Amino acid sequence: MPETVDFIPFVNWPTWLEGLIVMAVVYFAFVSVLAMFFIWWERKVSAHMQSRLGPMRTGLWHGWAQSPADGLKLLGKEDLLPDDADKPLFRLAAYLAFVPAFAALVVLPFSAKFVFVHEMHVSLVFIFGVLSLEIVGVMLAGWASNSKWALYGAIREACQVVSYEIPMGLSLLAPALTVGSLSLAVIGANQGAGLHEWLMFRNPFLFVAFFVFFIASLASCKRAPFDLPECESELVAGFLTEYSGMRWAMFFFAEYTVMYIIGALTAILFLGAWYDPFGIILGMEQAGQSWAAAVAGAGVMVVKGFTIVFVQMWLRWTLPRLRIDQVMYVCVKVFLPASCITLIGSAAWQWLAGGLFQQITQIVLTVLGTAGGLYFVALLARALVKPGQGILPTIITSWHAEPAPAPVAPAAAEEGQANG
C-alpha cells in the first residue's frame, strides 16, 4: 500500500500570493457554477419526483438559466438589515458560512494530480475542522438576527452539531486508521485495485461506518431529514428568517458547496476515491499515463460526488423531518456507540484479520454492497421506465375534446343565478 503519494503539482506556484489570487478566481468560479448547477439540479430532481417539470422557460433547454437568473435577481434586491439586528455580526455571518465551504475545497483532491494544496498531510482533519466553522456562521446568523425564530434555528443547529459531530468524526477515523494516513490523497490512492478494495468493503466495521458517516453527514449539510435549523414548517425559515437578497444566497451557495464536499469526502473515504470499480485508472497510472489517469480520475470523482449529492436530494424529497430530540437520540444513543464500535472494530480487524479470511470478507461485503446499490438503481430505473404511476390519466387531457359538459337545467335559468 502506498504510504505517501508523490503529487505532480498542477502548476508550480512561485509565490503564495499568485497562488492565492488564482485560487480565489478559479475556485470562486468553480463554487459558483457548482452551487448554481446544484440548485437547478435539485429543482429538476424534486420536480420529477413530484410529477412536475420544474423550471422549463428560463434559458432554452430545460430552464438551465434559472439559477443565474435567480442569482441576478438576488443581487438586485434591496440590501436589507433588520433594525434590531446586530449589524456587523449579521453581515459577518453570511461570509463566515460561505468561506469555510470555499476553504475546504482547497485540500479536496479531485484525482491524484488535481489538488490545490498537495503538501497537506492532515487534509482530512483540515476539511473536518473547516467545515465545522460553517456552523459558527449559522449560529451567528441566528443570534445576530435578533428574531426569536432565528434564535431557535441557531440553537437547534448548536444542538445538532454537538450530536452529529462526534459520530461523524469517529466514523471518519475508521478509514483513516485502516489506511494509516490522514491525508485524503493517500487514503484515495489506496483504493485503486477494484471494487473490493474500496474502503467501505474492506471490513464489516467500515461497512457500518459508511452508513453512520453518510447519515451524520446529512445532518452536517442540514439536509432532510435533519434540516431542523431552517425547517420552514416549524421555524418559518430558522436562522435564515431575517436574511434576504445576496446574503441569503451566500448561505445557499455554502449549503450546496458543502453538499458536494461531503459527497466527495464520502467517495474518497469509502467509495474508492477517483478510481473506477474495475481498476482501469490504476492500470493507466501504472502504465505511466499519469495525465490521462488524472483526467479520468477527476471525472470519476465528480460522478461519485454527484451521485451522493443526488442521494441526498432523493432523501430530502422523500422523507419527513425528525424532531430535535429524535435527532439527538439517533446521534448520541445510536450512532455514537456504533461509531465507537466501528473504530475499535476496525483497529482490531487490522491487527487480527488477514489472508484468506480478509479476502472472503471483502468479496462478501462487495457483493452485498453492490446488490444494495443495484437495488436502488433498479428502483430509480423502474420509476423512469414505468412512469405510469406518476402520469395523470386521460381525464384531463381527453376532457377538453368533449362537447360542452353539463347542460344547464331549466330551473337554474329560471332562478337567475344569484351566486357570485
Added chain:
Amino acid sequence: MREPGESITTPGMIIPDPVNVDALREGAGELRTEEMIINMGPQHPATHGVLRVILRTDGELILDAIPDIGYLHRCAEKIGENVPYTQFVPYTDRMDYLAAMNNNIAYCLAVEKLAGIEAPPRAQYIRVIVAEMNRIASHLVAWGTYGLDLGAFTPFLYAFRERELILDLFEALCGARLTYSYMAIGGVRFDATAAWCDKVREFLDYFEPKIAEYNELLSFNQIFIKRTANVGVIPPDRAIAYGLSGPVLRGSGVKWDLRKDTPDLVYDKMDFDVCVGDGRMGKVGDCWDRYFVRVLEMVQSARIIRQALAQLPAGECRAKVSRAFKPPVGEVYYEIENPRGQLGFYIVSDGQAVPYRLKARGPSFCNVSILREIARDCLLGDIPAIVGSIDVVMGEVDR
C-alpha cells in the same frame, strides 16, 4: 420576557401559570432557564391560514399554546340575516372553502327542512356523490399539508395532483373550481350527465390504487410514525367533552359519524364503514390515528361514490322552489357530516324572505378549541404535527 399572567393580546386573554413547570424542568439542575413567549402566526407556514398560536416556551418545550382566532372574520352569520334564503348559499362556500359542496348541502338541507321541501331522489344521489368527492378532495389537502407540516414536500404535490382531477370534474359539473354554489334549495343547480358520471368512475379507478402509494410514502414511514404516534393524544372522554367531531373525534376511537348515525340524503342506502382510530402506532387518539382516519375515509368515500353512481335514478334534479320563497315561522337546526366534522345550521324564520337569525356550528371552530389542552408539555416540533392533525380551515373557524 413577560411576567407570567401579563396579558399579551386582548384583555381577558391571560396566560396562566403553568401547572408543573418544575417537573418539566427536571434535570435542568442549576441551569437558569427563562420562558419566552413566541408568536406563531397569523403569518406562519404551518398554521394553515391565519391561525395565531401564542406559545409560551421554555427552550423547545411548549408550556402553553393559546390559539387566537378571528383574523378571517367576515360576518357570515350577520350577512345571513340580510339576504334571501337562496342567496346565502355562496356565503357557505366561503366558510370551509376546502369543502364547499358539503357546506352548501348542510345549509340547503336546513332550509329545506325548515320549509318542508323535499329534494328529488336524483338530486339526493348527486348530492351524495359530490359531497363524497369533496370529502376526498378535502382529505387530500389535509393529507398533503400534513406531510408538508412534518417536512415531507412530495405528498403535498401528489395530493394536489389528484385533487386537481376532482376540481376538474366539479368545474365540468358547475363551472366553479373552489366555491361551487352548486346546491340550490330543493335540489342541485345542474344535472349530472352520463358522460360526467363515467369520468367520475374513471377518476375512482385512477384514484383508489393511489391510496396504497400514499401509505407507502407517508403513513407507514418510520420517521412519520415517530413524529406523530403518541403525540397530541386526545382521550375519547376529552374529545366528547370538547364537542369534537369528524376525523378528530373518530381518531380518538369514538365511532360517531352522522352519515351512519343520523343518515340524511341517501346515506342509509350506502354500504360503508365508519373508520376509527385504534392506536395502531401508539395511543388511541394520537396524531397518527387522526391522520390515518382521513386516509381510511378516502377509501370509504370512493366506495360510497361507486354505489351512488350505480344507483343514480333518473328524473328531475331540482324541486320547484320560488325564487323569493318564504318559509313558515319556526326554527330549525340541522347538521351533516362535513369532512372536518359536524357542520350545523340553526335558522330562525319569522316568515319573511330573509332569516331572522342564522347561526352556523362549524366543526373546525370546535375542534381547534382542544388545541390548548393537547399542545401543552410537548416540543416545538410537535406543534405543527398537532395543528395539522386537527386540520382546521380558518375560513370556517372565523366565518
